[in-house]
Amino acid sequence: MGASSPQRRIGEVLLKLEGISLAFGGVKALDDVSFDVRKHEIRAIIGPNGAGKSSLLNVINGVYHPGQGAVTYKGVTRRQMRPHEAASQGIARTFQNIALFKGMTVLDNIMAGRTLKMHAGFLFQAVYFGKARSEELEHRQKVEHIIDFLQIEHIRKTPVGRLAYGLQKRVELARALAAEPELLLLDEPMAGMNVEEKEDMCRFILDVNDEFGTTIVLIEHDMGVVMDLSDRVVVLDYGRKIGDGSPDEVRGNQAVIDAYLGVRH
Amino acid sequence: MFYREAGQFKTSYGADQAVFPILQDQIFIGLWLALGFVLVPLVSTEYLLKAILIPFLILALAALGLNLLVGYCGQLSLGTGGFMAVGAYAAYNLCVRIPWLNPVVAFLLAGGVATLVGIAFGIPSLRIKGYYLAVATLAAQFFLDWVFSRVAWFTNNTPSGSITAPPVTLFELTFDTPVKKYLLCLSILVLFAAVAKNLVRGRIGRAWMATRDMDVAAEIIGIRPMYAKLSAFAVSSFFIGVAGGLWAFVHLGSWEPLAFDVNRSFSILFMVIIGGLGSILGSFLGAAFITVLPLLLNQLPQWLGVSISTAMISHLEAMIFGCLIVFFLIVEPLGLARLWRIGKEKLRLWPFPY
């Protein structure tokens, strides 16, 4: 697995979470979580199952609205944001349980990711003429670039429902990339993959960060991946933040070790 | 062996995006169009045109509209009959009250009226899914049934409730013979099918399908499920409204509200299910199937040499429809269209076995 490139310039704070608390009925998913994410960095979120990691991504994305706390993105603070607003702000994500459109082909799924960039009016689309047609072709170019990048040319016309799990994950990544996001949220992108697939995925993630400068927040269980890929790590347990820093710092943190070993606290 | 893509390379994305990229398909479609526009009118009997082909064309248009809503956007509607009625009565009122208005233009305007009504019933549907939407559309169906039978204004105060449509003309041409009516319906259907295909393969179509497959994920990539559903409702209602106008003016001639009741809604829904959800070809196949089946069933007793009462035939028809619906849902949810596609796949290998 590749090491992170030292050339990458990590910029100022892009995303900041302050005091985020989220509860479902009586269950506290997140409890006073605060951390920030800087531009161009790769930030990992780790923690035992049920620690609230996916919920955290959902809060960033606007799918869940925190009961308390605020999210500041690109300098604008808000507590409530609808998912499509997040999308138009340049946030894209993938899901733990693949959220692809099973009835559509790979190409259509990825083209769907470019929706926000397409503006041709209804009537032009009805006739497939002029602006609609040229737009369609222009975005097809961009999408093919991504398909090349992720090496999925051979399946571009296949309905997504028929693909193997690993390939589906790649298509989901492609769809997220199609939006040319500034912030990419990846929820367990390597789950269920074998070593080869993991290496491929790691390479893709690094390349995305290198080539497009995308800031990445990823949830991951594989410690080796986390240590190699990420610049900084946040550790969650039972909805609370118990560690925050570089991979080495976090690795030596007693609280983190206890959480993973299941020491009662 | 003959139906192969070998040797046909696309050198541009534009060529790849074409509706019929394979040469054999292009020839095929050309043949069909020639058949439809030239051969059929020459050889068909009046009965064939009036009893089978014209109703088929109009119902195919309605099925196409409904398929856009149900098959592509995943929104179940049981109110198709009601929206056809809106188109029919709107066209009628436009023609009767604005005598100088060309009937074909009236059809398009009637489609627009149906669109507005569709949006009006569609807006409450934005928050609700699945069965709730079905019930809402049933509400529309029953309410519209009642409106057109009780509110005298819509029938121009005709006491019997049954109204007759004025003849359809366009540029000095009156569509009075079956052949002319057939060609009118065919032209409209081909035009609308082209529009539907364009919508479906573009941004709007993808938004519909994304909303159907997983609307939460759709919202996350920036698609607004609300707008997608509304646009699907709007376009679908337009198609269905125009079909309603055609059904009343070109096929029936004179009609009463019962022509557009809930059974009509179910029948068109069956066309969409059996033909194939989310397929334009499927809408045609389903419409053909459901138009032809009752006629076959009516002939069946003669062929078998037994006598069955008409009431019994209609019972048998209901049973067969029901069984077919269940059959297709279990065996091939993508309907006849998928069977067609599988057939084409086999055709690529023919005459070789594998």
Place this chain on the structure above:
Amino acid sequence: MGFFLEVVLGGLMAGVLYSLVALGFVLIFKASGVFNFAQGAMVLFAALTLVRLMEFLSQTFSPFLIALVLTIAVMVALAWVIERLVLRPLVNQPGISLFMATLGISYVLDGFGQAVWGSDVYALDVGIPKRPLMLFESLVPGGVLVSSEDLVAALIAGLLVAVLGLFFQKTRIGRALRAVADDHQAAQSVGIPLNYIWVIVWAVAGLVALVAGIVWGSKLGVQFSLGLVALKALPVLILGGFESIVGAVVGGLIIGVGEKLSEVYLGPHVGGGIENWFAYVLALLFLLIRPEGLFGERHIDRV
């Protein structure tokens, strides 16, 4: 005042009849997550079977009893057939597919029932008293005229509700049914015998349909329109919530009363016929305000 009360009571009674049909829906939805569009057709089919069997057996010592037993057997057999041929192959398909399958079933039942039993109107007499009763004579001048048939219907419905409510909450099978409604695959994986459960549920729903059929059929005569009236149960479910037995009752009552009142007081101004759509439009309005119904549960989508 007396007249108003009569209308209201008449509406309540009609509402009880709607509730009876809606109960069957709720049962199936609660236990299998399927919205059974064919419930109305089942009511008609059950009633038809009973009334025709009674005719054929009219020479025996107790036509009603024998016919009843036979009809129950038929409804159980129907449940078995539906489970085997429709539900099992479609397990884990999206709800819409199952809904459309029940649409198909309703067509088959309608066609089959009428093909076998005929499509005339049949009078059903199972001994429910039909005398009109004069109630509340002390409270309201002139008293209020109530049909004892309707009263009996209300009692039967109340009894059914109580029994079914207890069944779902207290028994082991009831719990298993609720698990199945939640997630078919999960229920299977903890060993709940899905197929067996479904046959039971649909059979019970069939019996509820039979009861509804008896009550409706006594009142209106057994005829094809019975199936259409049952369509009105859909708005009842919207009002009451799809999974609530209490909701089916309350929703039915509201719709029954609302319909009667609007027909009597608003009807003359608009040429009548409001009963055809009042229930649906009310449901539509409800969908705007409270889509899950009065007693239903909010649906949270987990991503």
